[in-house]
Amino acid sequence: MARDTRERILDISLGMFNAQGEPNVTTNHIADELGISPGNLYYHFRNKDDIVEHLFARYEARIDGVLRLPDDRAPTLEDIWLQLHRVFESLWSYRFLYRDLVDILARNRKLKLRFARIMQRASTSATELLHGLVRAGIMRASADEIRALAENILLIATFWMNFNAVRGGKAEADEADLNCGIHQVMMLVAPFLRDAERFHLNTLAATYVR
Amino acid sequence: MARDTRERILDISLGMFNAQGEPNVTTNHIADELGISPGNLYYHFRNKDDIVEHLFARYEARIDGVLRLPDDRAPTLEDIWLQLHRVFESLWSYRFLYRDLVDILARNRKLKLRFARIMQRASTSATELLHGLVRAGIMRASADEIRALAENILLIATFWMNFNAVRGGKAEADEADLNCGIHQVMMLVAPFLRDAERFHLNTLAATYVR
Numbered sequence: 001m002a003r004d005t006r007e008r009i010l011d012i013s014l015g016m017f018n019a020q021g022e023p024n025v026t027t028n029h030i031a032d033e034l035g036i037s038p039g040n041l042y043y044h045f046r047n048k049d050d051i052v053e054h055l056f057a058r059y060e061a062r063i064d065g066v067l068r069l070p071d072d073r074a075p076t077l078e079d080i081w082l083q084l085h086r087v088f089e090s091l092w093s094y095r096f097l098y099r100d101l102v103d104i105l106a107r108n109r110k111l112k113l114r115f116a117r118i119m120q121r122a123s124t125s126a127t128e129l130l131h132g133l134v135r136a137g138i139m140r141a142s143a144d145e146i147r148a149l150a151e152n153i154l155l156i157a158t159f160w161m162n163f164n165a166v167r168g169g170k171a172e173a174d175e176a177d178l179n180c181g182i183h184q185v186m187m188l189v190a191p192f193l194r195d196a197e198r199f200h201l202n203t204l205a206a207t208y209v210r
Numbered sequence: 211m212a213r214d215t216r217e218r219i220l221d222i223s224l225g226m227f228n229a230q231g232e233p234n235v236t237t238n239h240i241a242d243e244l245g246i247s248p249g250n251l252y253y254h255f256r257n258k259d260d261i262v263e264h265l266f267a268r269y270e271a272r273i274d275g276v277l278r279l280p281d282d283r284a285p286t287l288e289d290i291w292l293q294l295h296r297v298f299e300s301l302w303s304y305r306f307l308y309r310d311l312v313d314i315l316a317r318n319r320k321l322k323l324r325f326a327r328i329m330q331r332a333s334t335s336a337t338e339l340l341h342g343l344v345r346a347g348i349m350r351a352s353a354d355e356i357r358a359l360a361e362n363i364l365l366i367a368t369f370w371m372n373f374n375a376v377r378g379g380k381a382e383a384d385e386a387d388l389n390c391g392i393h394q395v396m397m398l399v400a401p402f403l404r405d406a407e408r409f410h411l412n413t414l415a416a417t418y419v420r
Contacts, residue, residue: 100312102313102372103312103313112376112378113378115376116378141401144397144412145397145412148398151394152394152397154377155369155370156365158369158376159372163364165315166312166326168326168329183358184362184365187355187359188362190355191351191355202355205354
């Protein structure tokens with residue numbers, strides 16, 4: 001029962017953070033929304049940062065699952081696009097983190113270190129996938145090019161929502177923006193592919209643009 | 211004389227914002243640093259946002275100058291690298307803006323609109339440069355590829371400093387980070403170049419990495 005309340009607090013908080021922006025939601029708002037007393041909420045979580053940390057742990061577990069590569073065979077292009085999709089879906093599910101990323105990490109040293117570790121794992125995973133494509137003859141790129149490409153993929157995935165916000169997009173990101181993010185990453189990889197795959201990818205990528 | 215004080219306030223504010231982060235600097239700190247009374251400072255500027263807006267106007271004028279293309283001849287690769295350098299130098303001179311970009315723009319609707327217009331002009335300028343390279347036969351890329359490439363260049367230039375911060379870099383960005391940003395943009399463009407230029411660029415880009 002207590003465990004249920006705990007999970008419900010996290011679910012409702014995630015929804016409110018995503019919809020309203022984490023800085024605009026207080027523990028009182030969350031308790032109100034759940035129809036419980038602030039005291040009951042504080043029984044489960046010390047403060048809002050405690051809630052944010054637990055949501056971050058959920059996010060971390062999810063992204064770690066997504067970043068796992070098939071270990072029984074060489075990765076294919078389809079593996080990349082599937083992983084790319086699942087990464088962007090994970091970012092979208094926890095978009096409050098990404099919208100105020102710089103702020104949230106500046107405020108919480110523990111999360112800053114954990115986020116840096118996620119980035120490290122994502123970088124390793126992207127680099128391995130890309131080297132796999134080169135070994136399979138699907139892609140042509142030097143080790144330097146792969147290193148730079150993996151960094152650019154990470155940067156674009158991480159700041160895609162912020163980029164839309166600062167260039168004057170709609171106040172609220174939606175799933176069409178997400179597809180544009182996936183499109184931008186595909187277009188990063190495209191020029192390194194063999195002609196047949198590059199052509200196929202450009203056709204596929206076009207379906208992602210509004 | 212009054213005009214001198216005004217300019218001195220802006221110069222000192224820029225230095226303090228860049229060194230300490232804009233959110234950590236108050237008008238009192240600025241007055242202290244200048245050895246003037248807060249009243250004297252308020253004679254020149256209504257509040258800190260007023261100072262930020264004037265610094266933003268300086269930045270806007272500078273970046274507009276940098277984005278201007280040679281209009282008497284087709285752009286060359288050297289034009290691109292020179293422009294890229296000058297863009298990153300401008301970002302560096304006003305790095306307080308970029309470090310807290312999402313925050314500063316969320317707080318000030320006027321700056322948000324003006325920043326969106328800068329992004330629009332930067333996007334047009336990058337797109338024109340890239341099309342110029344295609345017309346000159348230096349680069350091979352479709353219109354879709356150029357559109358995506360211009361967006362990715364903008365995104366990387368805008369969030370390069372934030373990216374370094376969230377992936378656990380040093381607390382303070384320095385000029386070596388700036389060079390890495392330039393390197394990352396070069397590596398975006400490289401795969402679209404003719405083999406000779408791509409080889410030349412990869413050699414050049416390598417000198418930018420620590």
